[in-house]
Amino acid sequence: MxxxxxxxxxxxxxxxxxxxxxxxxxxxxxxxxxxxxxxxxxxxxxxxxxxxxxxxxxxxxxxxxxxxxxxxxxxxxxxxxxxxxxxxxxxxxxxxxxxxxxxxxxxERNMINSFTKAGREKAMNKGVKFGRPALKTRNGSFIDKRKVMELKGKGLSARAIAKSMECSITPILKILKEDH
Missing domain, CATH: 3.40.50.1390 (Resolvase, N-terminal catalytic domain)
Structure with a gap:
């Protein structure tokens, strides 16, 4: 009032x-x-x-x-x-x-951005990983590497494997690359 x-x-x-x-x-x-x-x-x-x-x-x-x-x-x-x-x-x-x-x-916004960038770089130098873990599905469960290799052995493409396992193609490509 x-x-x-x-x-x-x-x-x-x-x-x-x-x-x-x-x-x-x-x-x-x-x-x-x-x-x-x-x-x-x-x-x-x-x-x-x-x-x-x-x-x-x-x-x-x-x-x-x-x-x-x-x-x-x-x-x-x-x-x-x-x-x-x-x-x-x-x-x-x-x-x-x-x-x-x-x-x-x-x-102030620029200072916050530079502090954030510096903190992120420092954490990365200490081995901290950012983002979603590469070997998890969208629902958060771990990707079974043996299942990926089994599907690859059946002739499925990386994209088809990712679709069947309900994850992005990136972790599938990573698993396939590690196996070679």
Whole structure:
């Protein structure tokens, strides 16, 4: 209720027409919320401004926020967070602040990717294998190498063996290659 009142107090002197969209008991971390989606659909047509009490009530991740703000901008809709000073896309300074936030978000994403890559390489150097074990079927059971060789002896192709054993062709080819 305090959020609604804060928004009303902000809007009244500015003469904005006000419509509330509120997903009760829904997390801001998910953008698939009924009222949120209804709000986005309502933006078509006349110029609008989305006003929130705080950014974290609107979107929980910076990437979601920036993606939504890009959508709003393409639709000629401004965005104002009344309790986050400077976040107002209806002003040049507010747009600049969001562009800076976007740059930090991209930097953070790149850092996470490089840490993940380095960790993966370190694990691989220690012998850790990634992905599904090569000698398992789709349901998780181990492939019987003798059965593979028996089917090969009957003249079945690697593809036919894989199909009959319900697995991909890769482990079948690996088994056949090892046997030669």
């Amino acid at each position: 305090r959020q609604r009142e804060a928004i009303r107090q902000y809007v009244e002197p500015r003469g904005y027409e006000l419509e509330f969209f509120e997903d009760k008991a829904k997390s801001g971390k998910n953008t698939q919320r009924p009222e949120f989606e209804r709000m986005l659909k309502s933006l078509e047509g006349r110029p609008k401004v989305v006003i929130v009490s705080k950014v974290d009530r609107f979107a929980r991740s910076l990437s979601d926020l920036l993606r939504i703000l890009e959508f709003l901008g393409h639709n000629g809709t401004g965005f104002i967070s009344i309790n986050d000073p400077g976040i107002d896309t209806t002003t040049p300074n507010g747009r600049l602040l969001l562009q800076i936030l976007g740059a930090f978000e991209e930097f």
